[in-house]
Structure formats: C-alpha cells, structure tokens
Amino acid sequence: MGYEGPIYRPPSEADSLLIQATVGCPHNLCTFCMVYKQGVKFKVRPTHEVKEDLEAAFRTYGDTVRTIFLPAGNTIAMPTAALAEICRYASSLFSRLERITVYGSAQYIYRKGLENLRVLAAAGLTRIHLGLESGDDDILARVKKGSDRRVQVAAGRLARQAGLELNCYVILGLGGQDRTASHARETARAINEMAPDVVRLRTLVPKINTPLLEDIQTGRFKMLGPHGVIRETMALVAAINVPTRVVSDHYTNYVNVAGRLPGDKAALLSTLRKSLAADEAGFRSFFIGTQ
Ligand code: SF4
Incomplete structure (x- = not known):
C-alpha cells in the first residue's frame, strides 16, 4: 500500500483501514x-492503484x-x-465491511448533487x-472556507437525503472574541437546519504556516481563552434544537462532553457550567500546532 503526503483521519476512524483515493485538498x-x-x-x-491497495490490505488483514x-x-x-x-x-473484498467514510467540504458535496450522492450511497459509501466549522457567513468568508451557510446547509441536507450519515465538524473559537456570540448562534442555526447525525467539536488551535496564526500574532484576531470557549460551547449546545449527538472527541478541547440531544442537553450544560469554576490556568495551555 502506498501513501503520499500527509495522512489525516479523525479519531473516530482510529480503527479504520486507511486507503488513499485522492491526495491533497482541491480547496486548500x-x-x-x-x-x-x-x-x-x-x-x-488511478482507480486501479486504489484497487491494488485494497487487495494488498485484504492479503494482510483479510x-x-x-x-x-x-x-x-x-x-x-x-x-x-x-x-x-x-x-x-x-465491499466485494471485505465481506464484513460496515462503513466507508470520506471527508467532504460543503461546496463539493453540493456540486455532486442528490443523484451522484445516491449513487455513492448505493455503492457503499456510508x-x-x-x-x-461555523454557520456564521462572516466567519466562513474570513477563514476562506469556500462556502456560506446556505451551501453548508444545502450540502448537509443532500447528504442526509441520499442516505449518508452526516458528521458535522465545528471549530470552537473560530470567530475569536469579536464574533463568539454570532458563531454560536449561527452555527446552531445551521445545525438545526441540516440536522446532522453527529456534531463533532474541536477547539481552535493555531497552526504553523497559516494565515490565521499571522492574524493572531499581529493582533488582528483575538483568541478566546478557555472560559470563553466553554461559554461559547454552552451557547451552541443550548441553541441546538434538533435530535443529534454531540461529541468533543479531540485533544484540542478544554472540556470533553458527549451526549445525545435533546435528552442529554441539561447534563451537557451542567458539565460545562461546572468547568467554569476552575481557574483558566488549570486548562491546557496555549500552543501552536505543528501537525
Ligand atoms: S480545512 Fe480547508 S484547506 Fe484544510 S483540508 Fe479541509 S477544505 Fe482543505
């Protein structure tokens, strides 16, 4: 099996076989x-190379x-x-296969359209x-996400309509101090409109060689501290009104919460509220991500 470039996968795919069908990111x-x-x-x-990788994996893992x-x-x-x-x-090689997953930004899901997404779901994409990242159009434009809230919501709906399980990622703190209220409010609005199966929370960690880090270092972007991020998380969770699962399965988060909404909402908010009692110095310290 061959890999090229950085290989990223979410923690929820820790046990998955990783097979590269594409390299890099077309948006970037x-x-x-x-x-x-x-x-x-x-x-x-080339498809034949990906198939060869699948065959090699089958020989190893059966x-x-x-x-x-x-x-x-x-x-x-x-x-x-x-x-x-x-x-x-x-699916034909691995008879016990339960799930095939990809990353997808809204604009590419949206461009696929319902028919293509249905073809993929029928083929085994799960x-x-x-x-x-955010439902706030101003933030989406600033971070150059390539889509606005309307396209994000439309893409999420199309994916669900096609029968695909939709996992939605949110970056807490992405609006900085200036836009924390609208980030929470508009992100909840987008989530309410697309009703994803799972909402996965990450907290902004500035990464080396990124324009956002430059904005932080020059003072153009003011990051939230731990309490600010926790308050933002509370506002977000409180405003979600569709059934979904919320998880913060990532090392970047200050507080780990997991639960199913609406049933677990009070418990999630209570955990977050209690964590505000701890001094900010007790949370993980600021760092610049290098990978
Ligand atoms: S976060 Fe943006 S640039 Fe990075 S891989 Fe996803 S779409 Fe591409």
Whole structure:
C-alpha cells in the first residue's frame, strides 16, 4: 500500500483501514488549516492503484476489516463513477465491511448533487465528515472556507437525503472574541437546519504556516481563552434544537462532553457550567500546532 503526503483521519476512524483515493485538498485555502499548504497538490489516484491497495490490505488483514476511511482533504470531490467503483470493490473484498467514510467540504458535496450522492450511497459509501466549522457567513468568508451557510446547509441536507450519515465538524473559537456570540448562534442555526447525525467539536488551535496564526500574532484576531470557549460551547449546545449527538472527541478541547440531544442537553450544560469554576490556568495551555 502506498501513501503520499500527509495522512489525516479523525479519531473516530482510529480503527479504520486507511486507503488513499485522492491526495491533497482541491480547496486548500482555509486560513486555519496547515495540512496541505506546503507540498502536495490535489490529485485523484488511478482507480486501479486504489484497487491494488485494497487487495494488498485484504492479503494482510483479510476479513477483519470492518471500516475503511479514504483520507485526504476532500475525497468526495473525485469523480463519482471512480469513487463508486472503489466503494463497490471494497465491499466485494471485505465481506464484513460496515462503513466507508470520506471527508467532504460543503461546496463539493453540493456540486455532486442528490443523484451522484445516491449513487455513492448505493455503492457503499456510508458516512461523510463535513467541515462546517461555523454557520456564521462572516466567519466562513474570513477563514476562506469556500462556502456560506446556505451551501453548508444545502450540502448537509443532500447528504442526509441520499442516505449518508452526516458528521458535522465545528471549530470552537473560530470567530475569536469579536464574533463568539454570532458563531454560536449561527452555527446552531445551521445545525438545526441540516440536522446532522453527529456534531463533532474541536477547539481552535493555531497552526504553523497559516494565515490565521499571522492574524493572531499581529493582533488582528483575538483568541478566546478557555472560559470563553466553554461559554461559547454552552451557547451552541443550548441553541441546538434538533435530535443529534454531540461529541468533543479531540485533544484540542478544554472540556470533553458527549451526549445525545435533546435528552442529554441539561447534563451537557451542567458539565460545562461546572468547568467554569476552575481557574483558566488549570486548562491546557496555549500552543501552536505543528501537525
Ligand atoms: S477544505 Fe479541509 S483540508 Fe482543505 S484547506 Fe480547508 S480545512 Fe484544510
């Protein structure tokens, strides 16, 4: 099996077989993201090579593979026919396969349209990790996400309509001190409109070689401290009014919460409220991410 460039996967895919169908990210502009800023350009790997990787994995792991993650920034952007062929081939090799997952930004999911997403779901694609990051159009524009709230919501709805499991990522603190209220409010609004299966929380950690780090260092962007992020999380959770699961399964977060809304809302808010009693110095310290 061959890998090229940085290989990123979410913690929820820790047990998954990683097979690269694309390299890099076709967008590559988000101001907070360092993953593909230097080096690899986006490309789609030839389908026969991906199939060879699947065969090599089958020879090594046999039928033990239950989940496959196709890493790289936006594998959903690759041609539908090729991705469907890869999903079908993986399902034919691994008889106990339960899930195939990709990352996808809203604009690429949206461009696929319902018919292509249905083709992918029928071929065995199961889950999309959508980087919502924020529902606030001003923040989305500032961080150069490439989509506004309308497209984010439309993409999320299309994915769900096609029968794909939608995991939505939110970056706490992405609006800084200036836009924390609108970040929480508009993100909850987007979540309420697309009703994702899971909302995954991450907290902003500035990364080296990114425009956002430059803004922080020059004082143009004022980061929230731990209490600010926790208050923002409370405002977000309080405003979500659709059934969904909220998890903060990431090392960047100050407080780990997990629960199903609406049932666990009071418990989640209570955990967050209690954590405000701790002095800010007791939380993880500020650091600049290098990977
Ligand atoms: S779409 Fe994802 S991988 Fe691409 S630049 Fe933005 S955050 Fe990074």
